[in-house]
Amino acid sequence: MPPLDDARPRRTFAVISHPDAGKSTLTEALALHARVISEAGAVHGKAGRRGTVSDWMEIERSRGISISSTALQFAYRDHVVNLVDTPGHADFSEDTYRVLAAVDAAVMLVDAAKGLEPQTLKLFQVCAHRGIPVITVINKWDRPGLDPLELIDEIEREIKLKPTPLTWPVGIAGDFHGVLDRRTGRFIQYTRTAGGAKRAPERHLDPDDALVAAGDDWTTAQEAHDLLASDGADHDQDSFLAGTTTPVLFASALLNFGVAQLLDMLLELAPAPGATTTKDGGLRPVDSDFSAFVFKVQAGTDTAHRDRLAYARVCSGVFERGMVVTHAATGRPFTTKYAQTVFGRDRTSVEVALPGDVVGLVNASALRVGDTIYAGEPVEYPPIASFAPEFFATARATDTGRYKQFRRGIEQLDQEGVVQVLRSELRGDQAPVLAAVGLMQFEVVQVRMASEFMAPIRLDRLDYTVARRTTKEDAPHLQGLRGTEVLERSDGAHLALFTDAWRAQAVRRDHPDLVLEPLPASAR
Ligand code: G4P
Numbered sequence: 144m145p146p147l148d149d150a151r152p153r154r155t156f157a158v159i160s161h162p163d164a165g166k167s168t169l170t171e172a173l174a175l176h177a178r179v180i181s182e183a184g185a186v187h188g189k190a191g192r193r194g195t196v197s198d199w200m201e202i203e204r205s206r207g208i209s210i211s212s213t214a215l216q217f218a219y220r221d222h223v224v225n226l227v228d229t230p231g232h233a234d235f236s237e238d239t240y241r242v243l244a245a246v247d248a249a250v251m252l253v254d255a256a257k258g259l260e261p262q263t264l265k266l267f268q269v270c271a272h273r274g275i276p277v278i279t280v281i282n283k284w285d286r287p288g289l290d291p292l293e294l295i296d297e298i299e300r301e302i303k304l305k306p307t308p309l310t311w312p313v314g315i316a317g318d319f320h321g322v323l324d325r326r327t328g329r330f331i332q333y334t335r336t337a338g339g340a341k342r343a344p345e346r347h348l349d350p351d352d353a354l355v356a357a358g359d360d361w362t363t364a365q366e367a368h369d370l371l372a373s374d375g376a377d378h379d380q381d382s383f384l385a386g387t388t389t390p391v392l393f394a395s396a397l398l399n400f401g402v403a404q405l406l407d408m409l410l411e412l413a414p415a416p417g418a419t420t421t422k423d424g425g426l427r428p429v430d431s432d433f434s435a436f437v438f439k440v441q442a443g444t445d446t447a448h449r450d451r452l453a454y455a456r457v458c459s460g461v462f463e464r465g466m467v468v469t470h471a472a473t474g475r476p477f478t479t480k481y482a483q484t485v486f487g488r489d490r491t492s493v494e495v496a497l498p499g500d501v502v503g504l505v506n507a508s509a510l511r512v513g514d515t516i517y518a519g520e521p522v523e524y525p526p527i528a529s530f531a532p533e534f535f536a537t538a539r540a541t542d543t544g545r546y547k548q549f550r551r552g553i554e555q556l557d558q559e560g561v562v563q564v565l566r567s568e569l570r571g572d573q574a575p576v577l578a579a580v581g582l583m584q585f586e587v588v589q590v591r592m593a594s595e596f597m598a599p600i601r602l603d604r605l606d607y608t609v610a611r612r613t614t615k616e617d618a619p620h621l622q623g624l625r626g627t628e629v630l631e632r633s634d635g636a637h638l639a640l641f642t643d644a645w646r647a648q649a650v651r652r653d654h655p656d657l658v659l660e661p662l663p664a665s666a667r
Contacts, residue, residue, distance in 0.1 A: 151218065153499030154413045155225040155456070157242055159267065160252035161260035165282045166229075169252060169396040170215065173226060176342060176402050177217035214454065214501035222410050225501055229266070238439065241512060241560070243269050244527045245438040245456040245501065248413035250405070251279045251389070255288030255316045259301045267302050276414065277389045279306060280405060285395040288316030292367060295376075295391065307378040308371060308391040310404060313357050313364045319400060320357055321345070322393055323364040325371070326378070332356060333400040343399040384414060416499035419458040422523045429498040432519030433460030433468065437510050438527060440559040451555070453507040455516060458524065462496040471515035471523040479504060512560045531662035532563055532578035535605040535640060536585060538592075539574045545598045546573070552596030557633050562588055565630035565638060569622075576605065576630055578638075607640035609647045611659040620657055624650055638662075 160166045215226040227246050229239045243249065249270045253259060270277050281294060288294075295306045310322035313330060321332040330353030332346045353361045371377070382388040390412060394401030418426040419434075427434055435455035462479070470477045479502075496502045504510065513526040540549035553575060557564040562585070563578040570576065579585055585602055593599040607628070613621060618629040618637050626642040627650060639659060641647040651659050 150497065151221055151223045153223050153225060153416055153497060154248070154409050155227065155246050155416060155499040155501075156248040156250060156409060156413055157227045157229045157246045158250045158252055159229060159239075159243075159263060159270065159277075161254070161257070161262040164252045164254045164257075164260070164263070165396045166252055169250075169280070169282065169394075169402070170226060170228070172396045172399050172402040173224075173406060174215065174217060175399065176406055177219045177224065214503075216500065219406050220410060223497075223500075224406070224409065225499055227501060238560070239266060240269055240530065241438045241527050243273055243275060244436075245454075246275060247416055247499065248409070249275050249277045250409075251277050253279060253281050253294070253298070255281050255283045255294065255393075256286060258289055258294055258297050264301060271302075271386060274386055276384050276386055276412075277304070278405070278408060278412065279389045279391045280401070281391065281393050282396050284312055284316050284319045284393050285398050285400070286317055291316075291393070292370075295371075298389070298391070302389070304387060304389045305376060305382070306391045307376050307383070307388045308393075309378055309408060310392050310401065311364050311367050311371070312393040313353075314360045318360075319393075319395055319398075320360065322401060322404070323353075323361075323368055324404075325368055328368075329353070330357065330361060331404070333398070335398055341399070342403075345403070378412075380412065383412060416458075416497075419524060422525045427459050427522050427524075429459050431459045432517065433462055433466070434458045434515060434517040434522045434524075435462065435502065436524040436527075437507075437512055437514045437516075440507075440510065440512055451506055451508060451559075452503040453510040453514075455502050455504060455510075457496050457498050457500045457502060459498055459522075460518065462493070462500070462502055464494050466518060468516040468518045469521070470509055471517060471521070472511070473509065475509070477507070477509065477516060511558050530580045531610055532580055533608055533610075534579045534582055534585065535565075535607045536577050536579075536602040537570070537574040537605065538577050538588070538600045538602055541599045541601050548596050548598035549592070549600065552592045552598050555596070556588055556591060561591070564633050565640075566633075567628070567630045570630075577602070578610065578632075605640075606642055609641040609644050610638045610662055611641070611647055612662055613637045613639045613660075614658045617657045620654065621650065621659075 158166050158169060215228065217224055227242050229242045251263060251267055253263060267277065279298060291312055295308065298306045308325060310324055312319060312322055314320045321330055324331055328350060330348040330350070332348060334344045336343055348356055378390050379388060383390060390408065392401055392405055392408065394405065396402065416429055418428045421427055435457045437453045437455045439454040441452050441454070465480055467476050467478050493502050515523045538553065540546055553564060556562060565576040565578055566572065577585065577588060589600060589602065613629060615637055621627055621639050622629050626646040627639060629637055629639050631637055641650065647659070
């Protein structure tokens with residue numbers, strides 16, 4: 144790993160994609176290019192190879208998906224790149240939303256044979272909502288796929304951003320020799336390495352030599368390039384940053400084709416960390432005193448380190464390990480003696496971190512998702528919106544003798560944001576209601592309660608599907624109406640649960656004086 148304490152400019156991004164589009168493979172290829180690892184396969188988890196950087200739970204391995212979120216930091220050219228991992232499964236959209244709060248740009252990874260898939264679209268919408276500029280990468284060009292112009296049309300139609308290809312494939316999908324670099328007009332020719340395990344060598348050829356090397360494929364690529372140019376599909380930095388266009392690159396993550404171009408474009412086009420909007424609507428410039436916000440709390444990342452990590456994105460100033468910061472929510476001092484970065488199972492102490500970097504704070508039991516920490520001039524960042532839950536279940540310890548462990552476990556998982564925990568006097572504390580955006584969250588709770596907190600639980604599904612925010616004052620008026628129940632979330636919010644949207648509307652119509660506000664919609 145490169146030293147983390149240099150002052151090189153930062154680029155902080157996440158990859159958004161549908162499961163199987165090649166996110167793990169691309170992460171690995173990026174790390175390979177940055178020389179974090181010497182051979183691809185070292186961090187990829189499939190086919191009996193070692194676990195991916197973010198593989199850590201059995202449930203995750205057995206399903207081949209990535210639930211946890213870690214940040215991968217590496218030096219590339221004169222920059223430091225932070226790749227914040229996003230959970231791959233739809234049911235983890237809450238986590239993904241939080242991760243996207245911590246990045247300055249996103250790479251939208253599209254499978255060349257499948258085009259835009261549902262999960263990609265939903266994640267894209269979160270980016271659009273947050274104003275995060277998106278670079279599109281069409282992956283798996285080494286395999287048969289759709290026509291490139293068709294893919295471009297589809298992207299424009301579906302996400303309403305104008306695609307502005309930076310490169311254009313030379314050779315149809317499945318016959319990938321290289322790309323036409325649309326800004327220089329040159330041919331970047333790739334050479335395969337055995338199994339794609341090493342960086343793919345490239346040659347940069349002038350058009351005349353390209354014609355000799357690639358023949359008709361070069362001519363076809365040039366024609367497409369002209370067509371795109373006449374349609375105004377050329378990169379424009381202002382429209383990219385304003386979120387009206389998306390630069391497009393063609394790649395094969397597996398063969399390491401196009402990966403160097405992606406890194407170069409991230410450095411050149413993705414925005415540097417900028418001033419962050421504060422809770423009161425002001426702006427905290429990057430060069431002011433240190434501040435950061437927590438976007439992820441995670442425990443039990445592996446058996447060797449059974450502790451709790453709060454991941455914070457540095458927004459301003461310089462973080463130095465050991466500094467005493469203030470926890471904005473409580474006003475209490477917080478010592479950052481144990482600050483780490485996580486790369487797979489390896490941890491390294493973070494001595495210094497700059498805006499855009501992610502710091503893992505160990506055993507930060509007071510820190511919750513959305514919390515601000517700062518030094519010097521006080522600041523507080525707005526909370527990260529949580530999604531409207533759609534699944535509800537009561538949780539009970541199967542062994543009543545382990546109630547203490549049960550309580551501790553539920554509290555921990557609540558603070559990590561694994562599920563939302565709702566309570567009411569009526570129901571008491573023995574059987575809190577768990578609320579989730581996706582059903583798989585329940586599965587994670589069950590596995591972790593049993594294996595980590597030694598308190599196996601029984602979940603009983605409730606037939607509510609809709610939640611609305613209400614107030615403490617209105618709660619008694621809603622409680623007891625048919626198909627309605629009011630519970631308090633651990634952050635103090637009062638949620639009215641309804642069996643269905645129709646009932647929620649009926650109650651709203653019959654009681655127009657009561658507060659019933661929709662919660663942010665989920666990205667699913
Ligand atoms: P994910 O994290 O987005 O879920 O996807 P992942 O990287 O695990 O890739 C999903 C499958 O697609 C893997 O195949 C992977 O090898 C393959 N893949 C990824 N990028 C490319 C590419 O550029 N070209 C081709 N041809 N395939 C690609 P698998 O069979 O599930 O696993 P494995 O046995 O290959 O490891």
